[in-house]
Amino acid sequence: MKTSLRILLFTLIMIFIIQNSIAQKWLERLKNKDSVNFFDIQKAFNDYWKDKIPSAVESENMEEGGYQQFKRWEYFMKNR
Numbered sequence: 001m002k003t004s005l006r007i008l009l010f011t012l013i014m015i016f017i018i019q020n021s022i023a024q025k026w027l028e029r030l031k032n033k034d035s036v037n038f039f040d041i042q043k044a045f046n047d048y049w050k051d052k053i054p055s056a057v058e059s060e061n062m063e064e065g066g067y068q069q070f071k072r073w074e075y076f077m078k079n080r
Contacts, residue, residue, distance in 0.1 A: 038077055045070055 026048030030036050054067035 042074060045074075 026045050029044040029047065030040060033040065049067065
């Protein structure tokens with residue numbers, strides 16, 4: 001009985017944590033929009049990064065939202 005209660009409690013805590021976490025903080029600006037296009041995503045990202053200085057080392061930008069990864073995606077998607 002105690003084991004099943006612990007499993008249930010652990011599961012509920014994990015669901016709460018997962019539901020309230022988002023990988024890229026800048027994506028929160030797009031959360032309430034019904035339809036999002038490339039330019040909405042690009043604007044949200046650029047607005048988030050306008051007062052920050054991205055590092056030349058890719059791994060140093062991971063907590064802020066992955067600057068280099070986004071720029072690669074942006075370059076790939078802008079002509080599509």
